[in-house]
Amino acid sequence: MxxxxxxxxxxxxxxxxxxxxxxxxxxxxxxxxxxxxxxxxxxxxxxxxxxxxxxxxxxxxxxxxxxxxxxxxxxxxxxxxxxxxxxxxxxxxxxxxxxxxxxxxxxxxxxxxxxxxxxxxxSHTESGAELVCGPFRFIKNSLLFYVDGERCDLTATEFKLMLYLCERKNVAQDRHDLLKDVMGYSGDVHSRTLDTHMKRLRRKLGERMDCLETMRGVGYRVKIDSE
Missing domain, CATH: 3.40.50.2300 (Response regulator)
Incomplete structure (x- = not known):
């Protein structure tokens, strides 16, 4: 319980x-x-x-x-x-x-x-799966996040938002989908909450903050250059 x-x-x-x-x-x-x-x-x-x-x-x-x-x-x-x-x-x-x-x-x-x-x-995700997306690395079962190999402390909400975007890298994600699928909100009334989380997340990314882009009129995306 x-x-x-x-x-x-x-x-x-x-x-x-x-x-x-x-x-x-x-x-x-x-x-x-x-x-x-x-x-x-x-x-x-x-x-x-x-x-x-x-x-x-x-x-x-x-x-x-x-x-x-x-x-x-x-x-x-x-x-x-x-x-x-x-x-x-x-x-x-x-x-x-x-x-x-x-x-x-x-x-x-x-x-x-x-x-x-x-x-x-x-909650921790199953199986201890990892995701590497450009300079970003996720360890899903323990909600650990790294930028260029350095540990970066994220809240659970920040981790889920960043993971969602990295799993769909280079594709703009509608803010309504982020609010609904990641944060559990049914409407757009909490848009400012999403923007505040993104502002804080971008600040934490430091020199990699430009990877997290605001797509005006749409939402957000993580942009990763082709290797």
């Missing part, structure tokens, strides 16, 4: 989310302030964290930075919860490496779907 840690100071919201996750056969841990949430994350190492941004003790952005500093919690997928009007906090969270976000008020059933989709994206 996979464990979800909910860090949310509004107890009624936390309990509602917990109830829906438990109905979907998840084990749930709760924390109602940032400091306690950070301690529970480090102690329990949950499979996924649902993190509110506005909390007493330690806000969600500061907590998230701490999670990413620690080797043991760095790879835990995180869904951030934001209030309406917190656009800058939401974008900051995505740029720091959060995997997803939801804006309050939200549907608990939709959150459960997001949790399932993110866990699926974060």
């Amino acid at each position: 996979q464990t979800i840690l909910i860090i949310e100071d509004e107890e009624d919201i936390a309990e509602l989310v917990s109830f829906n996750l438990q109905r979907s056969d998840f084990e749930v841990e709760l924390a109602h302030d940032g400091l306690r949430g950070l301690a529970k994350a480090k102690e329990g190492l949950p499979d996924l964290i649902v993190l509110d941004l506005m909390m007493p003790g330690m806000d969600g952005i500061a907590l998230f930075k701490e999670l990413r500093r620690e080797a043991s919690t760095r790879k835990i997928p995180v869904i951030m919860l934001t209030a309406r009007g917190q656009t800058e906090d939401k974008i900051q969270g995505l740029e720091l490496g959060a995997d997803d976000y939801m804006t309050k008020p939200f549907s608990p059933k939709e959150l459960v779907l997001r949790v399932k989709n993110l866990l699926k994206r974060s």
